[in-house]
Amino acid sequence: xxxxxxxxxxxxxxxxxxxxxxxxxxxxxxxxxxxxxxxxxxxxxxxxxxxxxxxxxxxxxxxxxxxxxxxxxxxxxxxxxxxxxxxxxxxxxxxxxxxxxxxxxxxxxxxxxxxxxxxxxxxxxxxxxxxxxxxxxxxxxxxxxxxxxxxxxxxxxxxxxxxxxxxxxxxxxxxxxxxxxxxxxxxxxxxxxxxxxxxxxxx
Numbered sequence: 576x577x578x579x580x581x582x583x584x585x586x587x588x589x590x591x592x593x594x595x596x597x598x599x600x601x602x603x604x605x606x607x608x609x610x611x612x613x614x615x616x617x618x619x620x621x622x623x624x625x626x627x628x629x630x631x632x633x634x635x636x637x638x639x640x641x642x643x644x645x646x647x648x649x650x651x652x653x654x655x656x657x658x659x660x661x662x663x664x665x666x667x668x669x670x671x672x673x674x675x676x677x678x679x680x681x682x683x684x685x686x687x688x689x690x691x692x693x694x695x696x697x698x699x700x701x702x703x704x705x706x707x708x709x710x711x712x713x714x715x716x717x718x719x720x721x722x723x724x725x726x727x728x729x730x731x732x733x734x735x736x737x738x739x740x741x742x743x744x745x746x747x748x749x750x751x752x753x754x755x756x757x758x759x760x761x762x763x764x765x766x767x768x769x770x771x772x773x774x775x776x777x778x
Contacts, residue, residue, distance in 0.1 A: 648686035720762035
């Protein structure tokens with residue numbers, strides 16, 4: 576399934592909360608305003624006024640795709656696809672405030688946090704892969720915890736067990752699991768479930 580086909584399904588489920596008009600993704604906010612996100616490229620979405628911005632940011636094009644909308648959370652998740660990688664934007668439905676993050680995103684069951692898994696291809700040449708947990712504060716998300724992985728280590732699928740527990744599977748170790756928990760002192764790995772692919776032993 577292409578990104579366009581996937582977005583079409585999400586837009587259908589979103590009803591009047593979101594729509595697409597050619598190269599523009601429209602998000603309807605609770606305030607009654609519409610947040611308009613425009614795509615840019617050298618083809619159907621060409622815009623000479625944005626060419627300077629594209630050059631300054633060293634990208635050839637970018638497109639927005641609505642990845643999910645959860646009315647109970649009041650949150651749009653939008654993928655921003657570039658020519659070489661992609662970001663995510665968490666957009667509050669009330670006022671359109673955006674929090675930009677690098678990797679794949681999953682929301683906690685009560686929508687109070689977001690889990691980010693950043694593969695090496697998205698992290699950039701100067702940053703390793705990462706696992707990050709963001710906490711929702713009002714209409715924005717703030718970084719609450721992160722763990723930078725060793726080069727060449729690729730976290731795979733991750734899911735929330737509940738608001739205080741996350742499971743992460745390693746793609747390069749037969750699906751070996753690591754457990755991340757929130758305790759009184761903050762987030763951290765469960766010592767009993769910390770896969771070597773996530774945190775190799777010191778040599």
